[in-house]
Amino acid sequence: MKRLIYELGESWKIAAAQMRASKTRSILTALGVIIGIVAVTLMGTAINGIQTGFDKSMSVLGDDVLYVTQWPWKRVDDWWNYRDRKKIKTEYAETINRMIEKAPNSNLVVAVPTSSLMRSIKYGGNEVENVFTLGTTSDFIITSTVDCKEGRFFNEIESRGAANVVVIGYDVADALFPSESPINKSVLINGQLFKVIGVNTRQGTFLGLFSWDSMVAMPLTAFNKYFSTKSESDVRVKLKDKTKLADAKDELTGLMRRVRGLPPEKKDDFTINEQQAFKSTLDPVKNTIAFAGLFITGLSLFVGAIGIMNITFVSVKERTKEIGTRKALGARRRTILLQFLIESTALCLVGGFIGLSFAFLMCSGLGKAFPDFPIHFSVGLVLMSMIVSVMTGLISGFAPAWTASRLDPVTALRYE
């Protein structure tokens, strides 16, 4: 073992000397690996970014909230079975809340009704069209992961009293109030004045997925008063313990069947969704993108590896006589094998390191250009690309190094 460490150390010195001696060739060879590592690292960063973006958008839904809806959150082939279902009514929330109160060991905390429409918002000369406008109760804040940057969410009194108050998303606030605080200003929605009492913390949008940044929320009572027509309603229910999701789902299904008065032989005429269901429909898409991306960029690294293999073969050929001399002086097979393996690995490591530096610079550049895209240059990624570099070196160097270690000393010494 000590002997192996000794040989490894000496091989590193030889490899370093070799690279110094043939700089141009080493750089050109390493270039293949540099490009490969840049490609793979950038792709890895992008995939990470997509993952983070999805997760962030998902987190809006909350992993401890169940959604009672007419349509399931996945593609259905038998849409006609869902089309004629009765709409979900906001009143169900109250009924469910009463049931939860009566049940002693309920896994559910509170049910919150939501109705939504797309509406335009105006303030002074500014207007934002097609804003996701949500009507809900003050309990909404319990089920939501979003905080207020300024001001507050509406309270129970405002909620029950149909007050004309509104909490607005970051982007909406930014568009309507570019240079002043929106708090206590009145905005015009559908010809009605609403007082802004809160602004949500910025969440960021990603690939056009849903974000709180472009929505407004108001008391459901007020919502129903002004835009009751054609709104979509859901009921969301917060869980006590998110590890008992399945139990909670069963419980809620039971409650909903009672609300709807369904006899046992009838199927559910509603769907209970959770974040996970939504995720599982997106995951295959995400994984396909990741796989295809890594595969394609991996090809460029493969080309780099072939370059390393080629140059190591040339190096072995050129230095046949040197190998013969080394063997005559007592180098063992393993010593020669290690020497060439480490030479190719050192090339790949240098390439990997340079590639990583480039990728890092490019990532910070991209991060500045597109602040919304969540780019993360993680330690894991750095480690991964270094491991990939070493593996590339070992794999591409193995065949030439093996050839070198098997050379017959007599033949090698005679080689001119």
Add this chain to the structure above:
Amino acid sequence: MQTLDSIRPPGSIVIDIENLTKDYVMGEEIVRALRGVSLQIRRNEYLAIMGPSGSGKSTLMNMLGCLDTPTSGRYEFNGKHVAKMNDDELAAIRNREIGFVFQTFNLLPRSDSLRNVELPLIYAGLDPETREERATQALRDVGLGDRLHHKPNELSGGQRQRVAIARALVNQPSIILADEPTGNLDSKTGAEIMSILETLYEHGHTIILVTHESDIARHARRTVHLRDGLIESDEFVQPGEVPSLAYT
């Protein structure tokens, strides 16, 4: 003719070869390079192996140098059977027991003298301080104490061969195996190298010289002639005496 014993007291046997053969397969033909060679070499002998090309001279040198294994026969090196050793065991024998001096010097072009001479010590697994110390000493011994950090292309032919001799000596081997050591040198430089070998012999080293030049072979105290894979003659001679006129 005198026997070696009358010139010097007999040393212990270093190399003991009996009925060694080596066949090469060249295409469909089998070349019998050695057809049964027996030879004993004692410590502190100065022996020249001579013979025309095709005589098996190089093959015998490769066997003696443990670079190759025989097809049949017995080969004991310091009492160890090397004929059946594997590659790595042979490498260890070459590293510790044999100092090679080649016609083309075979120095590593990108390494300086010191690093070249250190090479056998690296393969012996010595620590860097000891290596440098011993390599420096070996270079001083051949008169290159002021050329430690010169690369081969900054040295003359004679200096290069002296670096090679220092490299051969540095691990204190049992034998020095010199293959046409003056073949790439002019006669004056060649004479310098031969005088270094002479000095080494006088200091108790065992030297095996492989050459086809009788002028060079004349420096040795014993001459072995090969022809067609067999020993044709094996004679002890006084220095300066022409051992045989047969091939001059």
